[in-house]
Amino acid sequence: MIALSLAEIADITGGRPHDIPDPSVRITGPVVIDSRQVEAGSLFAAFAGEHVDGHDYAERAVASGAAAVLAARPVGVPAIVVADVEKALGALARAVVERLGTDVVALTGSAGKTSTKDLIAQVLQTHAPTVWTPGSLNNEIGLPLTALRATEETRHLVLEMGARGIGHIAYLTGLTPPRIGLVLNVGTAHIGEFGGREQIAQAKGELVEALPSEAEGGIAVLNADDPLVRAMSARTKARTVLFGEADDADVRASEVRMTPAGQPSFTLHTPTGCGEVTLRLYGEHHVSNALAAAAVAHVLGMSTEEIATALSGAGTMSRWRMEVTERADGVTIVNDAYNANPESMRAALRALAAMGGTARADGGRTWAVLGPMAELGDASLAEHDAVGRLAVRLNVSKLVAVGGREASWLQLGAYNEGSWGEESVVVSDAQAAIDLLRSELRPGDVVLVKASRSVGLERVALALLSGEGEVADR
Numbered sequence: 001m002i003a004l005s006l007a008e009i010a011d012i013t014g015g016r017p018h019d020i021p022d023p024s025v026r027i028t029g030p031v032v033i034d035s036r037q038v039e040a041g042s043l044f045a046a047f048a049g050e051h052v053d054g055h056d057y058a059e060r061a062v063a064s065g066a067a068a069v070l071a072a073r074p075v076g077v078p079a080i081v082v083a084d085v086e087k088a089l090g091a092l093a094r095a096v097v098e099r100l101g102t103d104v105v106a107l108t109g110s111a112g113k114t115s116t117k118d119l120i121a122q123v124l125q126t127h128a129p130t131v132w133t134p135g136s137l138n139n140e141i142g143l144p145l146t147a148l149r150a151t152e153e154t155r156h157l158v159l160e161m162g163a164r165g166i167g168h169i170a171y172l173t174g175l176t177p178p179r180i181g182l183v184l185n186v187g188t189a190h191i192g193e194f195g196g197r198e199q200i201a202q203a204k205g206e207l208v209e210a211l212p213s214e215a216e217g218g219i220a221v222l223n224a225d226d227p228l229v230r231a232m233s234a235r236t237k238a239r240t241v242l243f244g245e246a247d248d249a250d251v252r253a254s255e256v257r258m259t260p261a262g263q264p265s266f267t268l269h270t271p272t273g274c275g276e277v278t279l280r281l282y283g284e285h286h287v288s289n290a291l292a293a294a295a296v297a298h299v300l301g302m303s304t305e306e307i308a309t310a311l312s313g314a315g316t317m318s319r320w321r322m323e324v325t326e327r328a329d330g331v332t333i334v335n336d337a338y339n340a341n342p343e344s345m346r347a348a349l350r351a352l353a354a355m356g357g358t359a360r361a362d363g364g365r366t367w368a369v370l371g372p373m374a375e376l377g378d379a380s381l382a383e384h385d386a387v388g389r390l391a392v393r394l395n396v397s398k399l400v401a402v403g404g405r406e407a408s409w410l411q412l413g414a415y416n417e418g419s420w421g422e423e424s425v426v427v428s429d430a431q432a433a434i435d436l437l438r439s440e441l442r443p444g445d446v447v448l449v450k451a452s453r454s455v456g457l458e459r460v461a462l463a464l465l466s467g468e469g470e471v472a473d474r
């Protein structure tokens with residue numbers, strides 16, 4: 001964060017200094033919400049959670065080097081006391097971003113946000129100093145914490161924005177107003193909370209509504225291949241730039257093909273030229289993510305050649321998202337267990353099928369170890385059934401459905417599509433899946449592990465890679 005005095009922070013947040021002998025003391029370290037992450041000169045923001053109250057750790061934070069605490073009540077150590085810590089954190093983030101004048105790029109979508117954000121960050125980092133959202137910290141707390149990592153050297157600030165209802169993205173854009181807004185897609189993630197794809201589109205479109213006008217430099221980067229996203233051009237005053245495989249896309253791909261390992265390769269077209277890209281990521285769905293990143297880089301002034309080179313060198317930055325690891329015995333584990341929705345589940349299965357071409361040539365098999373997809377509401381049965389059917393259509397060798405009624409729906413879809421006998425099985429939990437796979441895997445097999453985050457199915461992938469019988473929850 002840029003250095004600010006405690007007096008300045010109190011003024012920005014509307015807070016009152018408590019137990020601060022010298023208001024001119026400056027915050028020179030990061031803003032953190034975990035006392036274990038405190039560094040010298042930090043500001044510790046104390047949040048009262050359901051199980052842990054950060055105020056109880058205020059003294060420890062200061063003892064570890066924090067210059068002060070942002071708190072909702074006096075804590076016996078130097079503190080700025082505010083009415084609402086979350087709102088104060090947001091106000092501080094907005095003030096810092098406005099002072100810096102950095103280019104803010106915000107992105108949202110139903111699927112692929114984190115992978116695309118990681119691509120954008122890696123491409124822009126080759127161009128100028130860039131700060132971006134770590135992992136999936138895309139909510140009312142994670143977003144300002146990311147913004148507060150920006151310094152005077154930061155040219156690009158890339159922020160992922162999530163939404164669980166109408167108005168959420170509008171609120172986030174108020175914290176860190178973007179100049180460039182990217183909408184990837186409108187799918188069925190969280191459809192149980194939103195009520196339908198039209199409502200999801202309404203929520204995602206709040207991003208482009210928040211952009212400045214074209215005359216003020218606002219740019220909306222929209223997916224030309226998603227009709228609900230393309231239609232958002234009517235909801236913004238900003239200039240629209242389209243990406244996708246559509247012929248009229250400003251940034252598009254042609255000659256898309258897959259390497260034997262399942263990595264996409266294509267020709268990138270921008271208004272300034274063409275370039276060849278071969279991604280280090282797995283799955284054809286990353287072509288759209290790469291085009292989105294290319295469109296953002298293009299409007300920020302990078303050449304097509306620079307973009308193509310940076311995309312081809314970019315890798316996975318966030319854990320448990322299509323992490324591909326080959327064991328010493330030739331078994332390949334694809335850990336995509338961070339989260340799941342119908343769109344990402346289908347994309348992962350297609351990636352597994354592409355990787356399986358090489359596996360079958362070597363006598364190996366493809367395994368889809370799948371768990372429940374959460375927050376689908378009334379669409380849950382149909383969506384799980386459809387995923388089970390797709391696994392069969394893609395000729396996945398083995399489907400292992402893990403846990404609960406959703407697992408039975410996955411297997412039912414596979415069964416009704418023609419998967420009988422030992423081609424699909426339901427197991428009770430992650431440990432049962434581990435036990436089954438340990439007894440059945442053989443060299444050349446490829447194993448995909450995927451489910452919603454709440455299921456914790458990464459345990460399966462970690463156990464298969466660790467060589468241990470069971471891996472503790474993380």
